Amino acid sequence: MSQRLPDKIALITGSSRGIGRAAALAFANEGAALIGVHYTANTDAANATVRDIEALGVKAVAVKADLRHGKEAADSLWAQFSEAARKESGSSVLDILVNNAGIAPALPLKHTSEAAFDEVMTINYKAPFFLIQAVADHIRDNGRIINVSTGFTRIAAPTHPAYAASKGALETLTLALAPGFGARGITVNAVLPGVTETDMNAEWLASPDARAGAEALSVFSRVGRAEDVADVIAFLASNDARWTTGQMIDATGGARI
Ligand code: NAD
16 A cells, blocks of 8 residues: 655654654654654653654654743744754655644542643643644645544543643634635644553553443443554545544544443
């Protein structure tokens, strides 16, 4: 089968592990030219992802930025990546941005401090907002912006109200930006994963009861794998999804209330 992302330049936040890493490897398998592996602190994990991408014959660069710093981090991330891209490929354009990095603390309403609220909103909503702003003039015609949300915007999540609402804001942003970018053939979509087996919830899923509950959410009676979500992201990144924009795409395995 022919590759779906030939020559594409992609930047994926939070891609040293989990869903972001799986998306980076999916993009590499689809023939991307250059992939930006953004990470927060674990340089070894980021370098391992870079090596795994390069083993597939695709260039990759690691860029570090702590998204708790909001716009400053988003601007720094783009500055670092565009400089690295210029060195690698002679230009600093971008085809695909995936806003994947996120945190999902289990904080019921009464236990959510203002600091915890601000951190969730900054990493999950404010930083993606300003990263899109930073790349807006550099993303090529027919490019892609993909925001990773959560099925918790569709299924009541009393354990995660601030988290669910931060992703709700990200989805509303997705809808709001699609018309403006559409003039250049650029699509803006969100992917909504269900419970997916990553570091984010490894501790929680270690409990047999929690795992059984999570498995029961999907009509396929299992927990999602990072690759299940990454393949949906890769589809949205491809030309096959050129007629889909402003949409919230389910990747929960059919989870419902
Ligand atoms: P993960 O914890 O493995 O990955 C999260 C990524 O975000 C990591 O790479 C991490 O470094 C990055 N990140 C966290 N804080 C950061 C910060 N301050 N600055 C920069 N980067 C930071 O979890 P994952 O499951 O791969 O999560 C990826 C995305 O999928 C997240 O946005 C998450 O909300 C969403 N999601 C995950 C699940 C799930 O069950 N795993 C379900 C729904 C949505």
